[in-house]
Amino acid sequence: MVSELRKNKLNYVFDTFFDVNKDGSIEKNDFELAVENIARIRGYKAGDANYKDVNDRFLQIWDKLRIFADTNKDNKVSREEWLALWNEPLNEEWKQLYMNFMFRLQDTSGDGTIDEAEFTNVCQTFGISGDESKKAFSKISGDGKVDIDIKVYEGLWKDYFSSDDAAASGNSIFGKTSFP
Numbered sequence: 001m002v003s004e005l006r007k008n009k010l011n012y013v014f015d016t017f018f019d020v021n022k023d024g025s026i027e028k029n030d031f032e033l034a035v036e037n038i039a040r041i042r043g044y045k046a047g048d049a050n051y052k053d054v055n056d057r058f059l060q061i062w063d064k065l066r067i068f069a070d071t072n073k074d075n076k077v078s079r080e081e082w083l084a085l086w087n088e089p090l091n092e093e094w095k096q097l098y099m100n101f102m103f104r105l106q107d108t109s110g111d112g113t114i115d116e117a118e119f120t121n122v123c124q125t126f127g128i129s130g131d132e133s134k135k136a137f138s139k140i141s142g143d144g145k146v147d148i149d150i151k152v153y154e155g156l157w158k159d160y161f162s163s164d165d166a167a168a169s170g171n172s173i174f175g176k177t178s179f180p
Contacts, residue, residue, distance in 0.1 A: 002087050003164045008179040009171065010161075014082050016126050016174065026077040031062040034126075041125050042108070054105075059103050068094040086161060099157045103150055114148040116141070128138035136172035 002010070020037070025034075035055045038044070044051040046138040047133040064113075069077045086092055106114045106122045116137045123133035140156050141148055148156075159170020171179065 002083060005164050005166055005179060006086075006161070007083065010083055010086055011079070012176060012179065013174055014079060016176075017080070018077075024079065026065065026082065027075065028059075028062050029092065030060045034058060037125050038105075041121070057101055057104070061098060064094050064097055095109075095161070099154065100150075102157075103153050108124055112149055114153065116144070119148075119175070126175075128175040132177065135174040135177050136175045139172040140169050142169070 014026070017034075018026045018030055020033040020124075021027075023058035037059050039046070039051050039055055042050070044054065065085075066075065066078060068088075068091045069081045071081055071084070085094070103114070106118050108118045108121065109115075109165055116134065119137045119140075120133040123136070124130055128136075140142065140146075146152060153173075156173045159165070159168040160173045163170060165171075166179070171177075
């Protein structure tokens with residue numbers, strides 16, 4: 001059973017990062033819109049290598065999400081299917097793929113760490129304010145004392161998706177510092 005805190009965190013990710021067109025479900029179109037937003041902000045043009053890379057990675061996430069979460073096979077992931085996905089231990093492949101995807105999406109320089117500018121840029125792409133995302137980065141980085149490499153990110157990721165501790169640093173990994 002998913003706790004109320006975890007449910008709030010999962011719903012936040014659903015609403016902020018996946019249901020881009022805000023129609024109440026996750027569909028391929030949401031991923032296409034996200035690619036367009038990221039490409040516009042980063043200056044990628046359709047057909048160039050960076051655009052293709054982002055597009056391919058987003059569509060890979062969509063394909064795996066559909067396989068693991070779309071239990072009624074309607075090519076949509078409902079909120080209920082989304083919540084069930086995270087309560088199912090058999091979906092570790094999806095969870096690992098999504099974590100690696102998000103790390104790579106945020107590590108725009110490719111240097112193996114996520115800095116504040118990279119973090120806030122991605123958050124703002126998805127409509128999170130600069131102030132809120134900077135506060136969130138401060139929380140996950142221990143006020144800038146911790147480099148956010150893949151190992152640190154993995155620990156923060158586990159906090160976000162597994163922890164019922166409202167004060168866990170990982171709760172801010174998606175740019176929000178508190179949950180109701």
